[in-house]
Amino acid sequence: MQPFNTLTAIAIPLTWPDVNTDDIFPATGVNSSTMDPSALTDRTQMGRNAFAGYRYRSDGSPNPNFIMNQRPYVDGEVLIAGRNFGCGSSREMAVWALAQIGVRCIIAPSFGDIFHGNAIANGMLPVVLAPDEVETLALLACNEPLDRLTVNLEAQTISTLHGMRFGFSIGAYHRHMLLNGLDEIAATLERMSSITAFETAYHQERSWILEKNR
Known part of the structure; x- marks a missing residue:
């Protein structure tokens, strides 16, 4: 896996609470025009189905109102999420799909436990911050979309171009895995x-x- 040390990237503000793994990677119940069946088994293609129920219209065309289809967020590598992100089933495809669209770090007030573990096991950094800190970063990403966040795992900090800095905690074992690209x-x-x-x-x-x- 790719080691995670320092990432400077555009942040995507998507702070809905309780986004579950079926929202992230819908396996059933999605119109066939928006769900690519081959992506259910091919890990390298799963990104096409990330948030498929929101990214695509009923005719399969991209939904311009969904933030991940808008520039510059389409190139974002940091996802700023709401509380309990990744709750629901233990569907590891949710992490794989996010990774395939370029997401390397998710910042949220809390995560579903299994999703949190799956993220680390796949080289993705889940960062837990206080709700007001997440809100501050989300507002910044909305108001200054081209401003990049810098996530420094070595220092365990998130910093902005405006000089704000937030510290975060992570277990030593998980930190070691991510820094060294280890599954x-x-x-x-x-x-x-x-x-x-x-x-x-x-x-x-x-x-x-x-x-x-x-």
Whole structure:
């Protein structure tokens, strides 16, 4: 995966509360003209269905009123979201679809727990800020759409061109994974020497278990 260190990018203000994974990646119930069936199985094509119920009209044409179809937000890599973003099912395709349209960081007051974990596992940084801080950034993105935010994972800060700076917290393990572009398998393999040492010591200290099971 691509390491995440510092990202300077356009921010997309989409602060609806309780956006669920079916909103982000609708698997059923969407008009066939807006849902590309091949994207349900091809991860590299899933971006076409991100927010499909909002990005497209009933005839399949882009909806000009949806913010992700408007410039400069169409090129945004930071999504400023509302509370409980990514709630609902454990659909990992929601993260894949957002990644395919270029989103690398999501800022929100809170996230669905499973979505939060899926984001980190796929190299996407979920940042939790206080509601008033999220609102400040969203208003800035609305009023100054060309102004870019800088997300610095190393320093754990978000800064604006106007000099505002917000700190955020992230677990050390998740921070390490993102900074080094590691998925969970790669992160586990990094610790193989410790795992092997534990197994060796465990078997030596509890050899009677092995003898009993022979």
